[in-house]
Amino acid sequence: MTDEPDPKLPPALQRDLRRMFGPQVRIPAAVDAQLAAAARRRRLRPVWLRPVLVAAAIVLLALPLVFTWLRQSATTTAIAREDFDRNGRVDVLDAYRLALALQRGQSVPATFDLDGDGRVDAHDADRIAARAVRIGG
Amino acid sequence: MTRLLLTLLLCWFGASAGVAPQEPGSPTFAAFDVFVDSGNKALGAWQFEWVVKAGNAKIVGVEGGAAAAFAQAPYYDPAALQSGRIVIAAFSTQKDLPVGRTRIARVHLLIGSGASPQFEVQLHACADGQGEPLAATVAWQKMESK
Numbered sequence: 623m624t625d626e627p628d629p630k631l632p633p634a635l636q637r638d639l640r641r642m643f644g645p646q647v648r649i650p651a652a653v654d655a656q657l658a659a660a661a662r663r664r665r666l667r668p669v670w671l672r673p674v675l676v677a678a679a680i681v682l683l684a685l686p687l688v689f690t691w692l693r694q695s696a697t698t699t700a701i702a703r704e705d706f707d708r709n710g711r712v713d714v715l716d717a718y719r720l721a722l723a724l725q726r727g728q729s730v731p732a733t734f735d736l737d738g739d740g741r742v743d744a745h746d747a748d749r750i751a752a753r754a755v756r757i758g759g
Numbered sequence: 760m761t762r763l764l765l766t767l768l769l770c771w772f773g774a775s776a777g778v779a780p781q782e783p784g785s786p787t788f789a790a791f792d793v794f795v796d797s798g799n800k801a802l803g804a805w806q807f808e809w810v811v812k813a814g815n816a817k818i819v820g821v822e823g824g825a826a827a828a829f830a831q832a833p834y835y836d837p838a839a840l841q842s843g844r845i846v847i848a849a850f851s852t853q854k855d856l857p858v859g860r861t862r863i864a865r866v867h868l869l870i871g872s873g874a875s876p877q878f879e880v881q882l883h884a885c886a887d888g889q890g891e892p893l894a895a896t897v898a899w900q901k902m903e904s905k
Contacts, residue, residue: 715886754806755836755845755846757845758838
């Protein structure tokens, strides 16, 4: 008996028979060991080292802090806009102190250009005074 | 004699036309002067709140004060007119600022019928000529009725 296929068998059947019962491909031991080691590393990698999960956790933890900061920042800006003496309330003294600073030639931050005309002047002091007497905030 | 009678008649008519009969309970206008006493320091800025605490009264107008530094109409919210609460303020960078007791503003009210209105005046802020806070007192006084 020989390994030669029976010439009477159809070629497709001969091919399938060779695939099933022919000699197996041998994987070298070194390659096999590398593949096994890589699989083990992936399986044993801690959850906290996965970049996507770490990023998601950071975002979730940071969201409340970001919202708190934004709220505080908005409140502070609303008050600080006309609160020239930074004492936490807007009254006529803010307007007066701005007017005195301008009269004395002191430098005044550009943030007090309340009417947006490109300069800080008496009109901005007027705006502060008008804000101070506004009924209902 | 005829001329004398005619003059007397004209005077009587004139007097009748000048004094309109006032219906009982009809609204009246009244003006109230507001004073600040800054002691021995110059008054540079002030802010007060006028509130009608009780009675039927509406704020209808605001005037400036007696001193030249505060003679112009002060700052106030026009939306507060026709209401019972107003915040009024002024400042001056002039050199000649009033010292001691001075009239800073005059508030005009329309007073309706009923019990006499009650007012409350609170001094919110006050500063001297350098912008430094000033311990001052505020007072008000009714001036006239029309």
